[in-house]
Amino acid sequence: MENKLPSFLLDQPSPVSFKQGKGRIKMGFLEEGIHHLAQLIKKGYVQWELSSGSGLFQKIDARVKVLFLLFFVIIVNLKRDLLSELYIGGFIFSLALLSRIRIVTFYSRVLFLGFFLGFLIAFPSAFNVITNGEMVGPVIRFSKPINFWIYHIPAEVGITREGIYGVIRLTLRVINSLSLSFLVLYTTPFSEILRALKVLKVPDTFIIIITLCFKYIFIFSKTAEDMHLSKKSRMVREATHAEAREWIAGRVAFIFMKTRLRYEEVFKAMIGRGFSDTIKLYGFPKMRTGDCYAGTFLLFTGVFFLFI
Amino acid sequence: MHIPDGYLGPQTYVPLYGVSIIFWSIAQKKLKKQLSLKHVPYLGMAAAFSFLIMMFNIPVPGGTTGHAVGAGIIAILLGPWTAVIAVSVVLIIQAILFGDGGITAIGANCFNMAVVMPFISYGSFKLIKGRAESGKRMTVAAFFSGYIGLTAAALFTAVEFGIQPLIATGVDGRPLYAPYPLSVAVPIMLIQHLVLFGIAEGLVTLLLLKYFLKHERDLVYAIADPSGNK
16 A cells, blocks of 8 residues: 555655754754645545455445444443443454454554543543542652642542543543544545435535535645745755744745635636536435445444443 | 543533534525625635644744644634634544544534634634724734634633533542543633643734735735624
């Protein structure tokens, strides 16, 4: 799959020689911004390529997968015990295996985000300052409890059993929710996911706006990257903060004008093809028997998880 | 500020989905009336621009860099109702494609960043700017529109987090979702945004608006429409 990626995504950014200090800056922040843009395009490619694979989930109708995602995310968020979360996590793992997703790539992304969005945010609540309970890991001891305004800090501050339980539950919830999202994303083309939103009664107009935005983002991400590379190739001296800010503000304005021009062109093309403000997406074909079986299986599995 | 799945209970995320749907419907009707045939490609463009603004890191005084949430500057450049749709579309794409914000929390995230922030930013910009067309007052208005808008959005997010231990507890009385009470969530979120992120947002809003006022003044909605009734 790697050799199908465009070369500009595979190139490592070249080191830059701008100095820092006294109003002179490194170009690192620009590199970082452009890196984000390149990553964005790369993720789009990877998602597109993975979703066209031939695993279990790739064969299922997008409508079934969107309903599965919504149903299971709600279940994951309703469950209160760790064991249920672990069972659901195991079920998602087996679905990912059967879908022939690259497990290491998949879980490195899930666990990375899960660590930041789940564990790190929740971790301070493991202390008895937030969650009272049985102390399992004392950290600091004061001579007496501290009280100020509405806050109370006990004489002994540490991690509680109940606090750890809460942190693990939140972390598992975040990881399971992310796994579900990425499982559907990695096995379904984004355009199909958007079209499948029709089953949730999302208006066609809104789906078209999201689709257009998605297409524009990829076009203009490449434009932004090109602008940066052309600027970098013409730079012969250090940039000051003020120059850098002026340049970025100018590029954002330029993108704004480009997007306006593009929208005018798209609008003219739509009019040219007979657009009359009536948006109607083509419906999906009738669901196959296999999709119905898959949907029923996922529904019953979800109900099972809901009641265990 | 993107709320992930698992931090809000259904008592919070379901009503916030409802509120966001109401705002989306109103925005959709208003823009369809104003722009007629053009509203679909226009909103697609606005959303893409909103997404791209968030991708640009800008150096701010102090040696660090920051990027805007962008809802404030989008509201000033394109109008608050356009910002409601544009920023919502971006948040939906971020949640589905990048795992940035939860699926169940899309309604809450859209309410905080695509409803509260654009309207507060736009309102504070118009209020502070008054009749000024340039000068220091305009500069102050641009900065505070971003600063106040982001801080208000952070306050709403903090309240949504902070009420969880009050409204969603288990049989043992312990919180089932976000564990931090209002007395912790509100000060932490507010302090972060008052002293750091709000300033970065204000500076980015000011910087972009200054450029537009200097070079493309006619494109700025909040200037082109002095009554603000659009």
